[in-house]
Amino acid sequence: MQLESMYQEIILDHYRHPHHKGLREPFASQVHHVNPTCGDEVTMRVDLKGDVISDISYESQGCSISQASASVMADLLIGKSVEQAREVQETFLRLMQSKLDGPEFAEEHEEVLEDAVAFAGVAKYPGRVKCALLSWMAWKDATAQALDDTESGVKA
Amino acid sequence: MQLESMYQEIILDHYRHPHHKGLREPFASQVHHVNPTCGDEVTMRVDLKGDVISDISYESQGCSISQASASVMADLLIGKSVEQAREVQETFLRLMQSKLDGPEFAEEHEEVLEDAVAFAGVAKYPGRVKCALLSWMAWKDATAQALDDTESGVKA
Amino acid sequence: MVVNPQFLDTDAIRKDFPILQRTVHGDKPLVYLDNAATSQSPQQVIDTIVEYYSLHNANVHRGIHVLAEEATALYEGARDKVAAFINAGAREEVVFTKNSSEALNLVANVLGWAEAPYGIRPGDEIVISEMEHHSNIVPWQLTAERIGAKLRWFGITDEGRLDLSNLNELINERTKVVSLVHVSNILGTVNPVETIVKRAHEVGALVVLDASQSAPHLPLDVQALGADFVAFTGHKMLGPTGVGVLWGRRDLLEELPPFLGGGEMIQTVTMEKSTYAGLPHKYEAGTPPIAEVIALGTAVDYLNGIGMDKVAGHEHAITEYALGRLQEVEGLRIIGPATNEDRGAAISFVLGDIHPHDVGQVLDEHGIAVRVGHHCARPVCVRFGIPATTRASFYLYSTPAEVDALVEGLDQVKQFFGV
């Protein structure tokens, strides 16, 4: 059954038991993103210590793909430097744009993507790519805001 | 050749040598009609003596069908009572709406239509029906105006 | 509306629809339950398009060569068919647009531009409902905003019916136009047009009916309905994409200003000023969707061949069956009327906590095509506090076996997500 290529066990696990869900303090910035097509929503908080992502927490509503994606992302990025995290984010974005070549791309970039390789099968479902990307885009946005605030000396 | 069914010799004759063309005095009313599709135009004058159509004259620009139609109409209607003329006009209108049955309709109504039976072949060319009707519609309009003016005692 | 619930001979009907023979995901037969989004076309409609381009294609009107006359006769012949299909008072009242949305925008714009008494003025009220398709919300928001008019709306009851409790307050002396969906594409509700028309006309307001989900599914008599404008769309009634219909009362259409300007819609043009053609051409600027209109005529022939009363009867029967079977599915909640009175054949539901996207994805894997999301009626989702629904929608070729397949599919969905 093809479906398993999208709904990897690891995705379903994260969906059923999401990590880092629930908003936490402290945080440097918070954003709210919506996927207009299906109404999925996420509120995303990011905290920084120097240039390290010290925390990510979120509240969200949506399909298994968008839920699991937020959970896997938080696992992956917490503790990474902003630069490393950005590389992961960009690689994940490219994975989602790889269409039928998802599995090969994931294999090639497994070191960077770690558990996020589980989403390789989503890339071939154009209708679901936006679900997988929702929290990553929110994280990118929140991190950019947190850095802006830090640079301009504002404390959140 | 089918074309002769539309371009009867009598039509071509009237087209080459139109009768009653050129505006004349006296007249009870004058109207100007245009066929927007092709730009054909006619200025039509009608004079009445009591309820008799004493004169019809016109200036016009257009295709052979519209030119011949004006000429044949003037020949037919001058000297007729308004009532008789209207019957001819209405019969001609029905002829133009008869589509493929033009020839049969014309034969049935030959007594009323006289020379206008020559237009029977036009009815099956929907693109040309408006050409044939232009001057008849102008006449109808001009006559209605002339009668209105007479009734309200206005002298043209 | 009295309908006689009785199944059609779908074995015979389905043979006419090539796409229904198709399999998906390898060898799964297609179970197409997305008819409210778009319907499929029978071979007859496809053949009409082929024949048009292979034999008769020409621009319509004005031409005097054979092809132009043939194309014009076919095009205007299709107008006669559509006019008869909805029992229009005159063929000139049938205007071809590109879809329902254009038809609704047309009305919203020209009422914005019109002189008194029809023109919408600052402070005037426009009434719609919370169950409108976005195509019957946004045009009125745009017009209201441009003019400074006020947009108001009917609410929805918990059962998914139009909330008429404030009818007389909502439609009042300030109301210029009421624009309402006939059958909701998300809830399936059939709205009480008569009640609305009566009240609207009492206060001198015009009524626009969005019949996108009714024209394909039940006998539509625009004269009996009493609305002033009715909009629907070809691709939901076995016809092609690219064509919609606006029916309007002749006296209104004659008096209102034009919408789009251009070829075909003029009487005479000078650089300084133009005058406009008579109906229906006044509202058909530019080369119309010729092949599409002609093919819509064939779709109408096909529907007439079955009989619209029979189509409605079939859908009533299948909806009855589907409502019953779906309500046996544990954890399934129907959004919209759960009973079959005044109800169309679109059924929205949520399944426990499983997001509709996940429901739709698993169903698709089994060959079952449903739609998930807000169905261009987001305010309905907001009203019911849900992000989206899964919607199954039926048509004349839908079968009880397809309902069974859906119900089995939903069991698979639950298994898959372990609930």
Added chain:
Amino acid sequence: MVVNPQFLDTDAIRKDFPILQRTVHGDKPLVYLDNAATSQSPQQVIDTIVEYYSLHNANVHRGIHVLAEEATALYEGARDKVAAFINAGAREEVVFTKNSSEALNLVANVLGWAEAPYGIRPGDEIVISEMEHHSNIVPWQLTAERIGAKLRWFGITDEGRLDLSNLNELINERTKVVSLVHVSNILGTVNPVETIVKRAHEVGALVVLDASQSAPHLPLDVQALGADFVAFTGHKMLGPTGVGVLWGRRDLLEELPPFLGGGEMIQTVTMEKSTYAGLPHKYEAGTPPIAEVIALGTAVDYLNGIGMDKVAGHEHAITEYALGRLQEVEGLRIIGPATNEDRGAAISFVLGDIHPHDVGQVLDEHGIAVRVGHHCARPVCVRFGIPATTRASFYLYSTPAEVDALVEGLDQVKQFFGV
């Protein structure tokens, strides 16, 4: 524009066009010289439509079932093809409309509604020309009238060229927009876009190009042209009816307000207020002409297969031949450029005193399809003091033998009417 006049292998090409095999009036082979009104479609385009409805038909976007994903991929794939065909800077700049006329009305309306600096205000000037198609006159008259702006226009020289003598006065600081036909459908004139764009942008005016008669016939590079908007229509470029294209500069389209409101063009809708989707969807309200867009993609493939430079070369060669042969016909007067420089393949003429309707009728009887009338460009007829013209217009499948047939047909016309 440098073109290499060279005939294509029309024997091979014509085999692809089923309608060109047809006879009329009994056994007369069809000589189709009405390509400026609409072109014919090759079998490939027809097959695309059949395949779409037989295998892939579904509403696009949002759907996650197989058919919806296939239809969406085909639809958006066609957008890529069209974007490449006109060398658009980005695929989002390609908006699908129902025809050229809608595309031009879209621009005329949103510029009327826009905020500063693009919005047209009372007293602002709009510049068009006397050789515009009605679809590029009436929308601007309507906008000018609604706003109280002033409509001005270029005249035409006796040779049928744009009269540029007052260019700098006509396009001035008050000019908000210049909307011009690229190639005239009645005169055949190719207009000097570069000169107009340069002057318009000098004074900060936007430029709209009506490319209805150029996109089908010559290589079109919207970036090189430098205009801000370009409109064209599918049915004149081997494609189906019911689809047109508006290309617009991305920054402009992003900033301008929406045109039609409805499904697909929104980001989020509440009853109070809506926000709009990004490009290109913002301008594609409702179900788009899906099959038509996909088939237009196939038409583009077909044209690319031949090569647009080769198409232009063929038409240049056939126009050269036709101009020569027609000018041998006694009493024939060409309306428009009588030489082949900067000239498209539509040739208008009058034949002595014989009314074009009569000319067209006799030609039709010989199987020759030309158009007669004012060709939706009445001001041109007024300018030249004639009621109408007869127009022969060629395309990639036209042959010198068809020109010969036309010339012989004109002799028959003269014989028939005894001149």
